[in-house]
Amino acid sequence: MLDGEVFPAIRFHRDDVVLAVSGLLGGLLLWRLGLHTQGGRLFSAPWVTLVPLTAMASVELLRRSAPRTALAVATLALVADQFTRGSLATILMFTDIVYAAVLYGTPAAARRIPVATLLITVASTIGFLAWFRRPEALLIGVVVGLVSFIPAITGVSVRSHRTAADTARLAAVQTARLAEMDRVQAVVAERARMARELHDMVAGRLSAVAIHSTAALSIDDPDTSRNALKVIRENSVEGLAEMRRLIGLLREGGEEGAPAAAPTLASLDALIEQANVNGAPGGLVCTLQDSRAADSPALPTPVELAAYRIVQESLTNALKHAAPGPVTVRLGLAGEALTVEVTSVSGSRPGPTAPGSGAGLVGMAERVALLGGTFEAGGVGAELWRVRAELPVREREMRE
Structure with a gap:
């Protein structure tokens, strides 16, 4: 059964068809005009010249899809042409097929064909020179080189240029992909940073609002409700101010065009005071213990910001979540590391609470990891919950 599986369809390239038709028509024109390359051959009838011409034009169709087969048949056709009166079109089409066999063939063929044509050129030159014993025999070797070796070398050169161009194009594509990956990673990192800032700046305020609003709704006492509303208002105003500060950071400038200032450890007193106000209904008493020397060198801005956010x-x-009792914030500077430790009483407490998502611990761990420090959070015994972070204070030790 003859189907596409036994004889797969071969699609000829448009340029190959043009070359084949042009070569055939040119050969027919030369034949019609009686222009031949040689005379006195075994088959001297003019029409015999058309046989190798037609065969050569036919294999031009295969120069791109089957270059090895095309070269084999073309070589036989060129040899057969030497026994006829010959056609210049047949020779020119043969040079194109040699060139195509190097350009479109396998890498092995691209290496072997130039070597083989060079050997054929040298051998034919020596052979005809020994046969005729006349200097004019060298011209035969020149013609053989022009027909075989020169097209092969040209094909090697073009193939090398195309390979170099493909390599450069592939490198450009890979570079573009790497740049896109870097861009995506930068966007993800920036989103994570924004999420941490938003959570740390707003979560505390909203938690205080939730707890005191619940207290105001559940306790039917005017003084309690008034105090709760006062705390709610203070946290709402401060939350709005911090939101504006975050927007300023994202815009890389405040209302006057200057960069928005990041909070530092010098602001911890105000933070502790606000925490005492918010935690008073739940029995929380917050204190700050800073064991750093008064003349301690200034800390890098990323370290100050991370320590502040952790607290x-x-x-x-x-x-x-903490049960009634003390909440102690400790700061210490030992060697080249800033230690931040916050302890509170474990257990449940009466009164309203606010739900947690666990994002806070993740954000703190990410901040510490970016600076190359260590972080731990968990229970200490059965009564305390502790958050502890060690942050390197030298810029060269921090991760970008």
Whole structure:
């Protein structure tokens, strides 16, 4: 059964068809005009010249899809042409097929064909020179080189240029992909940073609002409701101010065009005071113990911001979950590391609470990891919950 599986369809390239038709028509024109390359051959009838011409034009159709087969048949056709009166069109089409066999063939063929044509050129030159014993025999070797070796070398050159161009194009594509991956990673990192800032700046305020609003709704006492509303208002105003500060950071400038200032450890007193106000209904008493020397060198801005946010988030978690009792914030500078530790009483407490999502602990761990420090959070015995972070204070030790 003859179907596409036994004889797969071969699609000829448009340029190959043009070359084949042009070569055939040119050969027919030369034949019609009686222009031949040689005379006195075994088959001297003019029409015999058309046989190798037609065969050569036919294999031009295969120069791209089957270059090895095309070269084999073309070589036989060229040899057969030497026994006829010959056609210049047949020779020119043969040079194109040699060139195509190097350009479109396998890498092995691209290496072997130039070597083989060079050997054929040298051998034919020596052979005809020994046969005729006349200097004019060298011209035969030149013609053989022009017909075989020169097209092969040209094909090697073009193939090398195309390979170099493909390599450069592939490198450009890979570079573009790497740049896109870097861009995506930068966007993800920036989104994570924004999420941490938003959570740390707003979560504490909203938690206080939720707890005191619940207290105001559940306790039917005018003084309690008034105090709760006062705390709610203070946290709402401060939350709006911090939201504006975050927007300023995202815009890389405030209302006057200057960069928005990041909170530092010098602001911890105000943070502790606000935490005492928010945690008073739940029996929380927050204190700050700073064991750093008064003449301690200034800390890098990323370290100050990370330490402040860790304390802020720890106080927020204490407001949500800690049992009545002390909440102690400790700062210490030992060697080249800043130590931040926040402890609170474990257990449940009466009164309203705010739900937690666990994002705060994740955000603190991410901040510490970005600076190359260590972080731990968990229970200490049965009564305390502790958050502890060690942050390197030298810029060269921090991760970008």
